[in-house]
Amino acid sequence: xxxxxxxxxxxxxxxxxxxxxxxxxxxxxxxxxxxxxxxxxxxxxxxxxxxxxxxxxxxxxxxxxxxxxxxxxxxxxxxxxxxxxxxxxxxxxxxxxxxxxxxxxxxxxxxxxxxxxxxxxxxxxxxxxxxxxxxxxxxxxxxxxxxxxxxxxxxxxxxxxxxxxxxxxxxxxxxxxxxxxxxxxxxxxxxxxxxxxxxxxxxxxxxxxxxxxxxxxxxxxxxxxxxxxxxxxxxxxxxxxxx
Amino acid sequence: xxxxxxxxxxxxxxxxxxxxxxxxxxxxxxxxxxxxxxxxxxxxxxxxxxxxxxxxxxxxxxxxxxxxxxxxxxxxxxxxxxxxxxxxxxxxxxxxxxxxxxxxxxxxxxxxxxxxxxxxxxxxxxxxxxxxxxxxxxxxxxxxxxxxxxxxxxxxxxxxxxxxxxxxxxxxxxxxxxxxxxxxxxxxxxxxxxxxxxxxxxxxxxxxxxxxxxxxxxxxxxxxxxxxxxxxxxxxxxxxxxx
Numbered sequence: 001x002x003x004x005x006x007x008x009x010x011x012x013x014x015x016x017x018x019x020x021x022x023x024x025x026x027x028x029x030x031x032x033x034x035x036x037x038x039x040x041x042x043x044x045x046x047x048x049x050x051x052x053x054x055x056x057x058x059x060x061x062x063x064x065x066x067x068x069x070x071x072x073x074x075x076x077x078x079x080x081x082x083x084x085x086x087x088x089x090x091x092x093x094x095x096x097x098x099x100x101x102x103x104x105x106x107x108x109x110x111x112x113x114x115x116x117x118x119x120x121x122x123x124x125x126x127x128x129x130x131x132x133x134x135x136x137x138x139x140x141x142x143x144x145x146x147x148x149x150x151x152x153x154x155x156x157x158x159x160x161x162x163x164x165x166x167x168x169x170x171x172x173x174x175x176x177x178x179x180x181x182x183x184x185x186x187x188x189x190x191x192x193x194x195x196x197x198x199x200x201x202x203x204x205x206x207x208x209x210x211x212x213x214x215x216x217x218x219x220x221x222x223x224x225x226x227x228x229x230x231x232x233x234x235x236x237x238x239x240x241x242x243x
Numbered sequence: 244x245x246x247x248x249x250x251x252x253x254x255x256x257x258x259x260x261x262x263x264x265x266x267x268x269x270x271x272x273x274x275x276x277x278x279x280x281x282x283x284x285x286x287x288x289x290x291x292x293x294x295x296x297x298x299x300x301x302x303x304x305x306x307x308x309x310x311x312x313x314x315x316x317x318x319x320x321x322x323x324x325x326x327x328x329x330x331x332x333x334x335x336x337x338x339x340x341x342x343x344x345x346x347x348x349x350x351x352x353x354x355x356x357x358x359x360x361x362x363x364x365x366x367x368x369x370x371x372x373x374x375x376x377x378x379x380x381x382x383x384x385x386x387x388x389x390x391x392x393x394x395x396x397x398x399x400x401x402x403x404x405x406x407x408x409x410x411x412x413x414x415x416x417x418x419x420x421x422x423x424x425x426x427x428x429x430x431x432x433x434x435x436x437x438x439x440x441x442x443x444x445x446x447x448x449x450x451x452x453x454x455x456x457x458x459x460x461x462x463x464x465x466x467x468x469x470x471x472x473x474x475x476x477x478x479x480x481x482x483x484x485x486x
Contacts, residue, residue, distance in 0.1 A: 010362075010363060010364045010365055011364045011365075012364045012365050012367070057365060059365065081362045086364065086367050087364045087367070088364050089361075089362035089363050089364040089367075090362065091361060091362065118332075118334060119253075119324045119332035119333065119334065120253060120332050121253045121254045121255045121329065121330045121331050121332040122253055122254075122255050122300060122302065122369070124255070124329050124330070124332075126365070
């Protein structure tokens with residue numbers, strides 16, 4: 001009998017070239033497929049909800065695969081955590097319905113981006129360290145303006161092959177703590193490099209490099225060259241995927 | 244003119260053999276002394292408040308050194324952070340009084356120990372991962388019982404050369420969250436290996452391996468062999484030092 005298995009996964013993206021299997025470099029997908037093959041004795045393709053880039057982390061990535069092996073979900077989780085390298089951890093293993101796809105069934109993805117506002121040693125692989133002052137109100141003015149359905153081509157890597165660039169943004173806001181600026185964003189889908197391009201552009205606004213009035217112009221231009229440089233991948237976390 | 248400079252420091256202990264300078268191995272003290280010598284062009288000895296062991300981290304270690312160099316504290320902080328390796332960060336640089344010693348002037352040290360209660364990839368260097376259920380009430384029963392002045396020889400490495408083993412404990416408690424068990428302890432001083440021996444012993448109580456009634460007997464025995472195994476160093480953080 002075919003079973004559809006849903007995994008919830010945490011990983012430290014530092015030493016990966018990203019989620020997606022590729023000819024050169026260590027990927028999360030490949031490590032998972034190797035571990036799944038060892039446990040189930042079947043070659044399965046593991047599909048992820050978000051194909052995170054090199055260096056991007058995940059606290060709640062979701063993936064699924066098909067197997068005919070009858071192993072219990074508890075035993076499967078234990079075996080995978082025993083086999084996987086230390087920078088990947090499986091938080092849960094569940095039975096999913098036949099038609100479930102971690103990628104296509106997802107209705108919302110939640111990312112957060114962490115900026116450290118003072119020098120840090122412990123979080124050096126998990127934050128973008130920025131020494132200059134930023135105006136969080138201006139950054140939130142830009143962040144709030146992308147709520148709802150918009151064309152995000154200006155914040156999408158040029159080489160991406162997608163049918164359209166419309167995303168429905170359900171949350172977009174900056175929060176300031178004593179040591180961090182945190183950008184939290186939820187949408188039905190994200191384009192390639194979108195969160196990092198948004199963060200890079202909004203940081204330019206926060207530090208006064210880009211006037212706040214230009215943000216709308218950048219968004220409407222649909223040209224990646226108008227937006228700011230991508231923020232470093234190490235500050236980005238895929239927090240959660242909703243179905 | 245001699246200046247006494249106080250540093251507040253964060254470090255990731257993973258790749259250090261500890262705070263204290265020694266013939267072999269990379270130490271936080273030696274890295275700081277090298278950076279200070281480069282900036283001030285003087286050889287200064289850097290004294291730390293807590294001589295953390297190999298693998299132990301710090302969010303708020305305090306250190307001081309003497310210099311005759313007239314560099315401003317702002318410039319000194321910037322230069323040190325530029326020179327130091329990425330696993331050390333200087334949070335603040337202040338002028339201290341002539342008699343100030345980071346070690347001997349301290350009146351209270353605050354440590355926290357982090358246990359991860361589910362598999363983790365992102366925190367693998369910063370937590371002790373424990374899969375079994377623990378009774379936090381029993382652990383707090385033991386934790387509360389060490390409040391006040393007690394002889395902690397049972398929780399001190401045997402080879403330590405100290406005049407006495409009395410410590411005044413001002414805080415000692417466990418807190419449970421959805422993913423962690425956190426032990427928070429404040430005292431005027433700590434003996435060598437004390438927090439890790441306390442955590443190891445209290446975990447044995449929490450998992451039902453050591454009866455709660457034995458804790459008082461262990462404390463009063465003054466024998467390290469009666470207490471539990473030391474918890475791994477990677478879960479321990481020196482949070483703050485008070486003067």
